[in-house]
Amino acid sequence: MPSYQAPLRDMRFVLYELHQGAGLSALPGLEDFTPDIIDPVLDEAAKVCEEVLAPLNRTGDEEGCHLENGVVRTPSGFKQAYDLFRDGGWTGLASDPAYGGQGLPKSVNALVEEMICASNLSFGMYPGLSHGAYLALHAHGSDELRDRFLPKIVDGTWAGTMCLTEPHCGTDLGLCRTRAVPQGDGSYRITGTKIFISAGDHDLTENIIHLVLARLPDAPKGIKGISLFVVPKIAVRDDGSLGDPNGVTCGSIEHKMGIKGSATCVLNFDDAVGWLVGEAHKGMRAMFTMMNTERLAVGIQGLGLAEASYQGAVAYARERLQGRSLSGVKHPDKSADPIIVHPDIRRMLLTMRATTEGCRALGGWVARSLDIQHHGEDEAARQEAEDLVVLLTPVVKALFTDLGFEAANLGMQVYGGHGYIRENGMEQYVRDARIAQIYEGTNGIQALDLIGRKLPAHAGRYLRRFFHPVADLIAAKVEDEQLGAFVQPLAKAFVRLQQATGQIARVGLSKPEEAAAAAADYLRLLGLVAVGYMWVRMVEVALPKVGTDADSDGFYRAKLGTARFYMERVLPQSGALFSAIMAGGASMMDFEEAAF
Template sequence: MPTYKAPVEDVLFLLNDVLGIERYNNIPGFADATPDVVKAILEEGGRLCEEVLQPLNRVGDTEGCTRHDDGSVTTPPGFKDAYRQFADGGWVGLSADPKYGGQGLPHTLSAAMNEFVASANIAFGMYPGLTQGAIAALTIHGSDEQKALYLPKLVSGEWLGTMNLTEPHCGTDLGLLKTRAVPNGDGSYAITGTKIFISAGEHDLSDNIIHLVLARIEGAPEGTKGISLFVVPKVLPTPDGGLGERNALGCGALEEKMGIHGNATCVMNYDGAQGWLVGEADKGLRAMFTMMNEARLGVGIQGLSQSEVAYQNAVTYARDRLQGRSLTGPKAPDKPADPIIVHPDVRRMLMNMKAFNEAARALVLWTAIKGDVSHRGSDQAERQAAEDLMGLMTPVIKGVLTDTGFQNTVAAQQVYGGHGYIAEWGMEQFVRDARIAMIYEGANGIQALDLVGRKLAANGGRAVMAWFKEVGEFVSEHKDDEAMAPYVGPLKSGLDALQQATMWFMQNAMAKPDNAGAGSTDYMHLMGLVALGYMWAQMARASLAALDGGAENASFHETKLKTGRYYMERVMPEAQAHLARITSGADSLMALDAESF
């Protein structure tokens, strides 16, 4: 059976030594996040994930959710009690506004906790994870009345939330949306339509579920310009926040899925359900994008989480499994064979996973801090700069972390050999669960197009140029530091390749847009390589400084430096392959007519 250990020490190193979280104490919430408080929160959250959530991961996979004849849904055994512990512990509202019962701590801590939760039990984590997105959307776009009515219940975890976008004929292209909203004459609307793939659409974890639903008001323009967002509760609240009548909506079916069986993925039918407009009419996408961006970062964390838990178990197996002898002579001469961790190709798989996981965690937390600054900072210029960088990195985190996270679960399964294909060892569940993260909240090809087609050019390239400047200045600052040379040199090479690719798009994509489309996925991964390399360079700097200062945990920092060097020598060279594919253009890709496939 798989196990999981929350990487608390690694998160503390990133927050304290690499990212310098104390530098943000002028921002609301950060001053309360003292080192002792952060450590206590992460240790307690890690314990909850290890002891309560992880043991239910296989239960959720094998038992799944059950839909009953009345449309109600029961979650797997143990989920309801685990959720009550989760909500009672205040984990849903860890970073929510204290005005509505939240703890007001930085969202960065929620991001760290979300990794722990998803590693322990990705299907369980989706229930409160979607609620956090609903909280964000209502906090920014909801009316005062909506905030007062819904946020205290959502923040406490007493009620849970969802997002309803997709329809049977309409996925990414939301302009095709058909769900309609008709004014009732009392300020509310009658919502009618069918939504599919709605995670946590119906369940027994809370007494009420608050759905945020995209719909088109009767007479609104066609396409994306005519879409509005509505809050549609499963049970209509009374003015004092109690429960009134059941709304006219329900779960028509549960999807039969490849993975994440412990989460109820529903077909939701709205039959004139009463809902209320969130924000302005016909401006629903703006409000929903708040939730979608939260979700995309959350899905990126899911990619990391499955890579991390798969890696942890693969390492344990590789240390114990005896098979063959080392190429350089027996390493366990007292045993009939050596543990497979001595073999270079097994090391290759494990090192790829380890080097990715630690850099991806750093990138998630770096981006989460940018998010906190953009939402809570007092300096408008700093807020704008942080928002720019967060927007730039959102498709990279979603696309690269889920693509690579899935690849790493497959590699971890490979470490197990035949046992990796057998369900009781747990590896095949990680593979199945990780696969969805590449698809939902915008398939990764869409993330790449968003990066190349929108984010690069946004505001005259302001975000990407600022990021190039930041990484370039880091390289220049350390170019004469001999100890940093193994990290700075490869980082500069990767940055040069990324800048060449960016310039190539500027020169070749305007006249021929297929060039942008053909190179977009390679560009996303190239930017991901450089972003992860930048994280490794910063971690190397912090570990070198710690060793120079006589750090007690010297082995931790020595391991960091060796892992970072592996990334720079064995992973970063992929930048040149991405650049070559990008600059080859679209001609060979688009040469065949459809009938020739």
Template sequence: MQVYEAPLRDMKFVLHELHTDDGFGNLEALAEFTPDLVDAVLEEAAKVAQEVLLPLNRSGDIEGCTLENGVVRTPKGFKEAYDMFREGGWCALASDPEWGGQGLPEALNKLTEEMICSSNLSFSLYPGLTHGATTAIEGYASDELKQAYLPKMVEGTWSGTMCLTEPHCGTDLGMLRTRAVPQSDDSYKISGAKIFISAGEHDLTENIIHLVLARLPDAPEGVKGISLFLVPKYLPNEDGTPGPSNGVSVAAIEHKMGLKASATCQLNFDDSIGWLVGKPNKGMEAMFKMMNTERVSVGIQGLGVGEAAYQSAVWYAKERVQGRSLSGVKNPGGPADPIIVHPDVRRMLMTARAYNEGSRAVGAWVSRALDAEKHAADPAVKARAEDFIALMTPVVKALFTDCGYESANLAVQVYGGHGYIAESGVEQFVRDARIAMIYEGTNGIQALDLVGRKMPAHAGRYLRSFFHPVSDFIEANKADETFGKMIEGLEKAFGALQLSTGTIAQKGMKDPEEAGAAATDYLRLLGLVAMGYTFAKAALIAKARLDEGTEDTAFYTAKIGTARFFFDRLLPQATAAFLAIKSGKASMMALDVDMF
């Protein structure tokens, strides 16, 4: 059974208590968003997620999207839900007020995204991609294009996509073949084929605005010769209403493992009229503006599915009776005890819970940096936020989606045979979660980005934005009477991270394959240390609240318990990651290709 209740108490904790000392808060530009206002928004978002989107999740998965005469139809109820979502202003939540947005903090927006992803991941892609597209347009398009397209997109009346992948090239975009031919009126004719285009065609909005990577006739080879173009499905009339078709057609919709209610399309552009976004041959810069926004959001997708899977598993573990507790009968009136009494079931539930809470805490930290990057008045704070975001974006994308997928699999395991059966609904979480580890750059690519670009950048400057606060926290709290052992565990993991950084830097300079071989383990190690840091902080805060006599004893007691589980059972993965990194590439690359 798919069960979900928004974890509002933990969301309020990471917003209002956990990160108050990170230096990214107290932004004058966001002063109007008081805790009471933020909490009210969260509570309303929870109602939308639970009452409108969750009931459509399984039915949308069963029905899927259909292609009829070149038109994609979303599942029953999606159009009505989207209209309600748009009319409620949810599409415009974090967008700039200049274009009709509400300008809410990203720290709040990302928690709202989590709720939407938990309740209906397929639905989340439609407004989520539009928000990413508006980010690229706002950052790089001409004022004329902004005026013509951003108000409708921010409102949600028009939606957006990103069109990168082609049948012969995925991550290696230097091989793309889509062409853009200049016209006399400063427009371009775009021709080519794109695949795997999420929300590429659907019936939710009046128009769809495609951001398309293509090559100009005189473009250099490789990624240095790629430009970005805005290509609407319908050319707008002078009054802004959708006009004639613009030569964008759907060749097919993909039949996928999961996300069946999200229309993933093969698109053909046949002399479609488009306009340049940014400078010629500089399209990758603008597209990465969108992709970096989306990569953090994809990480939140992993968290969202992980939370829904965890809650569904908890419900089942309390309801399903099987066997007797090893410590004595707990349900004397029944034929067996609920399976939640068994240690191995607790192991699975606590693992998912800890990954979710750790991801939410780290995600909130990064989201606060996103707000500081945009709104901080102090240039030093803004610069530190930019460094931290650059470092942590691949970690958020890869670690959160890895953990979300693991949590979904654990939910199926808790259900046992019933989890493998479609009627339970939990196998959908596994299928939906799997793609988040692949799109917007595979998790392996995220790891390579971390060790190949972010780690060495500016002589390690990005790393300092993370290393310094962790080091300062350890030094200030390792003598704590209650949590000294916990801080000691964090110190050891942090030491492993520092040693691994030096090892990769030294070996990678001589042999790039050494850095590549260590990349995935290094990302996991850095992410575990980040989670450990936030859990240790959370435990200290929780104890202080309990000592003050808070009435919310259950929440803070559980927070300490989850932190202890993380340090006892999950943070030891840091040692394994360090040993794997230290072993180098030798055994990984030993076999000749023809031996495989």
């Protein structure tokens, strides 16, 4: 079984050295978050994940969740782990102190989220969904609703979910049929069925607060007729105590490919009492507060699983003896050399390492931008930060989960036949990683969002927030004696990205299918360039420290080696992506439907 250790050294490099996390305390509302406060949080999070959550990962997968007499039971050990998690204050880590939270910066919380996802993704779904529900209520709920529900969601006594999907509608939520009938006291009666509800029912908390999309009797058709309601599983009295069951029942739990320790439920709402969140018919605006945060969180899920798979693959490659090095025996005292001497094994390991560390850096940039967006004093800086987050949210969700799944597959491949065997733990990462490419909007939907909404918005303003710093770095460093070797491959890929952007802009209005045909390749191209930009910045930080006392463990030297691999072996994918984009969509759209 792989043994997970939180990559704290690299996390601190990204937080402090790359993104100047020590300066978080200069932002209003984050004054207390200096390194001497942040570091113990990261250390303790690592301890909880390594010692409590990781040991439950395989057993949770094998046991799964069970529906017994209307009650959903989580795997053995999950309830005890959740109680420890809750008692440690982890459920409210990034929540508003006004409701009992600790107000942790997103830059730090994202690293904690990665550790949780890497050690036990199924477990992480429960507090993860609760935090998403908290965010939507915090942003759009009335003072009364916030005071009623948020303190107990924040302290982990109650959990939360989001209920969007129905049997006949997934991406197209305008087809939602769940009904909300107004009552005379300001409440509503909610009736309908929701499916694929992550953490929809369980035995970890005494109540579950559902955020439900539904349609009022006078609602216009389509997406503009959707409203958002808060519906507790157990009724909550005026004094905050729990009353009777509220007409919310679990009809069944899904039997899934992965994340088996997370209960994915069919929920039936039968005249359940709920309250409107935000304005009538404006539910999608409120829900997207939650959805956008969840999309970033899902990207981190892919990152966490990639890291866990990489660690398992490296440990195995060092131990597994098989064959001899092609350049001569490396370990004459052993019956064979460890497989880490072989080029193809190194190709896989370095691909995993280069993409994982690059994504961690890119995720850190987005997280730091979120901190500036929500806490910065300068209005222009806040707007620029928000623009970058808006642009990169679909990229982080899709790229990180695609690369995470690919890394999990490579990790299993390093094990060979032993990777296909359940007892070794690697195939679970593959199964768990697969869902992240699907939920919270499939990666194809993320690509369409990028080209259809983000690129043309405000005459390309969002894209400029990314293009300008990349172009400035290239212009300043392309001829640099040491950095130039890393900047030049980025410059070539960036030119391809600019040309592809122009092509999509030209055909987007007149030939929307042509642009849509290029969407997935374009998102991947932009993502690879963004990770390449992060690698150049990381090299810029690492270069002065190579060979100094600060590099006694070889950390900075390894950064340069990993960056070199990314530039030479991963970023050149931009050429193939560019060719596919420029080829247009005729080969797929002209294909006769009957021939499929």
